[in-house]
């Protein structure tokens with residue numbers, strides 16, 4: 029497995045632990061306010077990162093491109109900011125709204141980079 033695939037999967041595991049930790053906290057405390065954070069840490073973190081890692085394993089040419097590295101950093105620097113801003117907005121700090129909105133747009137860019145990289149360098 030390429031080093032890039034490994035990196036995606038290692039970070040995915042970190043999100044899995046954090047997201048399930050938050051899920052257990054929500055279940056035990058009965059406070060489900062952070063459900064959207066839990067859901068996206070699991071789905072945009074754990075599931076998406078693991079899938080990308082596995083997909084790059086089957087597209088080794090795409091995995092070695094500069095775009096792949098840029099996409100890795102864009103996704104993984106944006107996701108914590110996006111989740112932090114989402115938590116702040118939910119917990120009553122609407123001032124974090126613009127950060128949430130812009131980080132979501134940057135996340136979309138990272139997703140498009142992934143799509144473009146995979147389509148252009150698939151063979």
Ligand code: HEM
Nearest residue numbers: 047048050051052053054055060063066067070071074075
């Ligand atoms: C021990 C593990 C987990 C616990 C204790 C847990 C707990 C919870 C709780 C308490 C909620 C809020 C439910 C509500 O208010 O209606 C929730 C929602 C959610 N969880 Fe988890 N969760 C766990 C694992 C996962 C995993 C592994 C995923 C995805 C890979 C996941 C995805 C979701 C999603 C998408 C929602 C939102 C569901 C909706 O829109 O109604 N959870 N979880």
Ligand code: HEM
Nearest residue numbers: 063064065066067068070071072075076131132133135136
């Ligand atoms: C930039 C990326 C994304 C943005 C901006 C985004 C945005 C949103 C928004 C605004 C909602 C409605 C929340 C609410 O009504 O409280 C939502 C819900 C949901 N999204 Fe996403 N989403 C993104 C990525 C994803 C991905 C990649 C997945 C799955 C692989 C996903 C799965 C879900 C699920 C299951 C729900 C319902 C659970 C909940 O309300 O938290 N989202 N998302």
